[in-house]
Amino acid sequence: MSNEKKVEKGNKNFLSGLFRQQIFIPIAALIILAIFNLIADPSFFKITLGYNSAGDPVLSGYLMTILDYGSELAILAIGMTLVTAASGGQDISVGAAIAIAGSVILRVLCGTNSRPDTLQAPIIVAFLVACVVAMLFGAFNGALVAYFKIQPMVATLILYTAGRSIAAWINNNELPIVSDPTFSYFGGFIPGIPIPTPFFIAAVCVLVIFLVLKFSTLGLYTQSVGINENSSKLNGLNPTFIKFLTFVILGLCVAVAALIKVSRLSSINYSVIAKDIEMDAILAVALGGNSLSGGKFNMAASILGAYVIQFLTTTLYKFDVQSDALPAYKAVVVILLVVLSTPKVREWLSAFGKKLKQGKAVKEVG
């Protein structure tokens, strides 16, 4: 008898513990979406092995799309989580920064001729140059936020407007096309491997960030700066530099995402590339249960959040929602999430829950 009770109690603790876990939110969202799709149309989960035009085996299906496109979002979510945690604001210029970095990659690869037959520089060189440029723009944002104390979202608004213009300017508004097939591997498939390459790139990034968080003080310092800037200063940290650093790291993430983005098309469209991706990246952080006003963060939850967002996007696409109309639905999701996570609404909900419980208890007694 007592044993049974213990088990029951253990179960309850386990359940409530799960509810309290931050990663519970994205998992729950994922399960809800999965069930919704399962009911609406089970073929959503079908994965077929086919061959692409080059004769290499590729896996295709909605799930693969999610894995594919969710990966670039996951890479951005890594940087965005750090920026959010340290500065209590978000970088809304990531889409524009991707356009710049992508434009730089193509500029280096194509040289002065916009349609070369051979690559003018090795891909790795182009990527490294893009990394440096993206980190410089990250540093620009970071300097405005950290040294001039401008709100992050307003500071990044500058690059948000100018970014796509700068990207067009880098290539003289031409649309360079890379014809070399190896360049398309980064956003597509490596011959012989049926899983999309972006997934592997994201996996490497995730591995790196986890090692960094585990073996360096980056995670601890960003959180303490986000929680209380003044007290971390008194404890000998340099909040200005840490904020600055998070923006530079986000710049690096942007460069990686840009490589995937331009590789998909082997070309670029300045006004469309990575459009509205800043919204998705912020959503991923919010869906991961991280406070958008800074402080503690959970990297795994953010990364999972990114894939859940892509799941939502793919689901909406499947139901023939136009790509231009997508933001409207996502905006509703953001608002719902943010409203649910505000302390006031939480208090109301828990008070409501208690009332329900009490009502039940009264009934049982009665």
Next chain:
Amino acid sequence: MGKKLKNMTDTNLLLTITIVVFFVMYIGAIVFQGKGFLKPQTFFNILNANAALIILSCGMSLVMITGGIDISVGGVVALVSMSCAVYLDFGGGNVFVSMLLAVAIGLAFGIVQGFLVAYLDIQPFIVTLAGMFFARGMTTIVNTKPFNVASESFTALKETRVIVPGMGSVNKLGNYVNAYVEIGVIVALLVVILMFIMLRWTKMGRSFYAVGGNNQSALMLGINVKRTKFMSHLLCGLLAGIGGYVYFLHVGSGSASHASGMEMNAIASSIIGGTMLTGGVGNIIGTFFGVLSLSTIQNIVSSAGLDQAWWTGITIAAMLCLFLVVQSVVIARKKKMLQK
């Protein structure tokens, strides 16, 4: 000079900088770009093209003075112009009702965003970012393709010109051409005057400054902080609706890509006009001059032959960046002087 600077309020200091910058810029334009800028009509054309922006910037300044921000205004303008266009052409509607529709859309955005920001304590940027995406998405849902409005009574209103006496000029053929402004400009000027009066002499206007300057002390003074924040967002939404209709009146069409980046221009104008992002400092007259400075520099850029689309974006961003930095430096220096 030092003493005078010390005695000036932040608002007046930044306002002075703005007005000086505008006149320097306009005189520079006359000197370097030739006679075009000397004609009154050039100036009126700047007003005609930017009437909507003036209205939006006024709303933006109100929100920024209370310490918030609203980046949904551009999206609201697009939604208003698309909804009104669809209503006028497919609903066979009358012009007056379309105006009401515009105001209603603006008010709805203002109320919802104001409620979320003021009463649920959510960051204004997140709320209005969602609002912007929602408005843009809804615009596409209302109608995908851009189209021109054919409604006759609307076109008549759109073509109405208000002649400014004594400002005309003689054209190449030797005929006297009257200088004119569109109806939108009249509306914009009215809004500027009303908002100026509201901010300077009414209880609500003063509480905007108090809340933006310091939340806590405003609360201790007995100001209803939440209601003030709510009102600022509500007014901003209302002005976005009105501005949207003025914009619609100017372009006469509905399109999902209308007013893209307009929120950015409104924020930039407010900042150039001396409104501080941190709240508590700002002036509607400054905002008005901010819009004029911004559009003058755009005119200079395009008449200097740098007509490619990207130059506009880059110049606005550069100007915004410059003014943000100037603001933070000026205020920091003033603080130091006061401490001495």
